[in-house]
Amino acid sequence: MMEDVDDFCFDLPKIELHAHLNGSLSDQCLKKLxxxxxxxxxYKRIADVLDKTERTLTECFEVFNIAHRATNTVDAVYKATQSVIRDFYLNDHVVYLELRTTPRAEEGMSKEDYVSAVVRAIKENNLEIIVKLILSIDRRHSTEESLDTLNVxxxxxxxxxxxxxxxDLSGNPHEGKFNVDLFQKARDNGLKTSIHCAEIKNDEEVENILTFGPDRLGHATFLHPSFGGSQSNWDIYCKKKIPVECCLTSNVICGTSKSFQEHHIREWIKSSLPFCICTDDKGVFCTSLKKEYEMVVEHHGLEPKDLWQISYNTVDYIFASDEIKTRLKVKLMNWYNSHEDELFNSD
Ligand SMILES: [Zn+2]
Structure with missing residues (x-):
């Protein structure tokens, strides 16, 4: 079966809910941009870093910088978005994607221009993949700057x-903090919320986030008590059961998870808590959603039918309409019916 896991993980229609635009750019696209x-x-130095199929954390940060520099015009942002969508569909068989990015102003490009370029690429997409957009607030930014971004x-x-x-709230977890008023205002205006949470041990902030109760949590690495979280926060979490976006490779490379095996996803699997599998920054961390699914099979002992179930469950956590949820569930059920042999005869 193991030889087939590769094909199976590709072919399974998948949902990607935690993908940062800049971090998802392929090395080919970065070279072009x-x-x-x-x-x-x-150029040679940059090409050397981009050509690597495994990178150290320092090299990953360098790729983030390369991606940031490469997306500083409206045209580049448009092309970058187009490229990431194509990649997720053609190389990963993602059928529903929620991309996220922080509205950014550069010389000759306002935050509105930036967002419009991303939206235009999404609207012009004619592949069999539904794409939605989550806009991020960078936690390093001042309250004033964050408010300006929220208004945009x-x-x-x-x-x-x-x-x-x-x-979404993202950026360096060592800086800034969760501003509940800002996210309450976003929620009051009809936006769903996903918050990067417990990427480092910070019980006070985790409590504030859990009390607010976002629709989804990014990572939640240090939330479970056996991963350093406080019991009181875990109790709040277990009452709310907020879906967690798990990004294994990202956590292992960043060193917040000791290994694929010792990733906190095991607690969510063990206790049947809601989670989805995501890539975070597939271009930077040299991964793909297919590979992330394979990692869960390899290190957490799941079977193909469990992967199908994970993808199916993930539909309930998306931020789109019930009509889209129904469409995705039908697609996954049809796929299930035509792959029953593989799903049940895994030896
Ligand atoms: Zn992230």
Whole structure:
């Protein structure tokens, strides 16, 4: 069966709910977008980092910087979004994608221009993949800057209500903090919320986030008591049972999880708590959603039919309409019916 796991994990229609736009760019796309003189030493150095199929954390940070620099015009943002959507569909068989990105202003590009470019690429997508957008607030930003970003997000949400579905809090977990008023305002204006939570041990902030009760949590690495979380926060969590976006490779490379085996996903699997499998930054961490599913089989002993069930359950956690949920469930049921042999005869 193990030889077939690869094909199975590709073929299974999958839902990706935690993917940052810049971090998801492939090395080929980054090389194209960088428009650098190929004869320079700097190009060679960048190309060397991009060509690696496994990267150290320092190299990963370098790729984040390369991606940031490469997406500083409206045209580049549009092309980058197009490329990530194609990649998720063609190389990963993702059928529903929620991309996330922080609205960004650069010389000649306002935050509105940035968001419009992403939305345009999403709307022009004609592949068999449904794409929605989550806009992020960077936790390093001041309250004033974050409020400005929120106002842009709300304005763009009014303009593109069927594309922009949610808001996220992301960025360096060692800086800034969760601002409940900001997220309450977003929620009052009809946005769903996903918050990067417990990426480091920070019981006070985790309690504030859990009390607010976002629709989904990103990572939740240090939430379970056996992973350093407080029992009182775990008790709150177990009452609310908020779906967690698990990104195994990202956590292992960043060193917040000791290994694939000792990843906190095992507690969610063991106690049948809600979770989904995601990539976070597949371009930077050299992964794919297919590979993340394989990791769960390899290190957490799941069977193909469990993977199908994970993908099916994930439909309930998406930020889109009930009509889209029904469509996705039908697609997954049809797939199940035509793959019953593989799902039940795994030896
Ligand atoms: Zn993330």
């Amino acid at each position: 960088n428009c650098m003189d190929e004869s320079t030493k700097e 997000i709300l304005k763009m949400k009014t303009k593109y209500p069927d594309v922009i579905v949610g808001i």
